[in-house]
Amino acid sequence: MAKKPRDRILQAASELFYNQGIKSTGVEAIATQAGSNKMTLYKHFPSKDDLVIAFLRKRDEDFRIWFVEQVDSRAGQPKDKLLAIFDVIGEWLEIPEFRGCAFINAAAEFPVESNPVHQVSAEFYDNFRSYISDLAEQCGIVSPESLALQLSLLVEGAIVSEQMKRHSGAADQAKWAARVLIESHLSNAN
Template sequence: MAKQLQERILQAASELFYSQGIKATGVEAIVKMAGTNKMTLYNYFPSKDDLVVAFLRKRDEEFRSWLVGRVNDKASEPKHKLLAIFDVIGEWLDIPEFRGCAFINAAAEFPLEGNPVHQVSTEFYDNFRCYMSDLAKQCGITSADSLALQLSLLVEGAIVSEQMKRHSCVVEQAKLAARILIESHIGNK
């Protein structure tokens, strides 16, 4: 029962943080949506920052699992997986509930690098780059970290562009650029 209540609070916070923004979402709105009270919320999450970090960690786990699963469904070879990332990101950008990347949004709301919210957001993109770097290494690319950074910049740029102007087809352009980058790195191995 207690675990269900904690999960209900986290789910309510997640929905509100993503749809309205972290700083714009008050604890009152979260407890109202979760059907509980502040004392119970603070029993599970000692501060709003703790709740935000829990939201981001949960989002990281769910998104990474979804992304890798979808990429693996679309491709089996590492080179094709690198390109499939853009297809999967494109699927995500097309959902009506898309409000940008929770990690980019959180980092914008908490810009100080020492802030735990900012740190969790940074960790997400570090892990995303490591995933792409591992795929690049499987392709035999010696400059895998460099390629992963370049591809990540394309993904992040597409996400922000789509957030600013919906249905802009930016991910297709990012994928075209990614193909050129991947081919140039494979040619230089």
């Protein structure tokens, strides 16, 4: 079954935004790659900003579902899931198509905090930290938000390190540091 024009446009935009950057990708290139035209693009997305927000929201949804499934398939206990996060991130960093985190990249292109693109990017990491915090709380950690922030910083750092220098081993180093942090927080809980 052929994809609907809206879906084709969103897929084309997603590929181009991720590979070339948001600001350097024009709507004409998106329409062309989608096998469409600008009039149809604007019918579904009244502005490029609307298309960027739709791209980020779709990326958030797809990544979150994939990520949680991957973590859950590797570990059953909350503590093991906290460490599995780094295994999943490490595998993602190794795929040839990896171009960094779409949300970090978008926030860098739209650095003003009040910009909707920046806000959607920040929401992604707020949700990511909340996921980690929930796992930490299930472990009985006294300050789960603190551990969540620390582990999130390790993940974000590994992503940027890998984006800057491929095959850097950043995810392995981040997992090692995460293990130390988790154990420290667990010992404080007892």
